[in-house]
Amino acid sequence: MKTYLLPFAGLKNGGHHLDYHVDGTFFEDFPESEIQNANIHVHLIMEKQENMLVLNFTIDGVLQVTCDRCLDEFPFPIDKEETLIVKFGQSYEEISDDVIVLPSSEHAFDLHQHIYEYIMLALPIQRIHPDNADGSSGCDPEMMERLESMKTDNAIDPRWEALAQLKKDNNTK
Numbered sequence: 001m002k003t004y005l006l007p008f009a010g011l012k013n014g015g016h017h018l019d020y021h022v023d024g025t026f027f028e029d030f031p032e033s034e035i036q037n038a039n040i041h042v043h044l045i046m047e048k049q050e051n052m053l054v055l056n057f058t059i060d061g062v063l064q065v066t067c068d069r070c071l072d073e074f075p076f077p078i079d080k081e082e083t084l085i086v087k088f089g090q091s092y093e094e095i096s097d098d099v100i101v102l103p104s105s106e107h108a109f110d111l112h113q114h115i116y117e118y119i120m121l122a123l124p125i126q127r128i129h130p131d132n133a134d135g136s137s138g139c140d141p142e143m144m145e146r147l148e149s150m151k152t153d154n155a156i157d158p159r160w161e162a163l164a165q166l167k168k169d170n171n172t173k
């Protein structure tokens with residue numbers, strides 16, 4: 001089982017480097033993400049101070065996402081940096097997007113949820129194949145043709161036409 005724990009209690013004050021790897025199994029806890037494949041490296045530089053931790057994340061790699069237009073999968077590269085301040089206090093509290101309070105009795109901090117949110121924020125709401133170098137659509141041409149023909153089929157579906165005619169006849173009665 002993969003762990004995204006940050007075991008800060010045993011570490012000395014000062015800078016520490018930690019690495020985490022995110023693959024498809026990471027997203028099993030987050031089925032709403034619809035992501036099944038990923039290869040992402042999370043590099044964390046933690047500055048441990050007496051009363052707080054300053055966490056600097058570098059998150060880079062590739063996510064396999066589903067194209068909103070042709071429904072085919074494609075690799076989406078992400079590369080971003082995030083900072084999180086962890087202060088020690090009485091009880092757990094989220095002060096803002098990048099400041100939280102952790103009970104001072106804690107020994108480790110689970111980064112799972114935070115890493116997930118950073119990755120999802122790096123993704124655009126609409127995910128569409130990037131265009132090819134020649135400017136043409138990068139979408140799966142076969143799939144696009146099928147989707148296109150489904151649209152046209154609906155428009156000239158004889159059953160619809162018959163129904164429309166029936167309605168027309170009824171209205172003129």
Ligand SMILES: [Zn+2]
Pocket residue numbers: 067068069070071072128129138139140
């Ligand atoms: Zn596409």
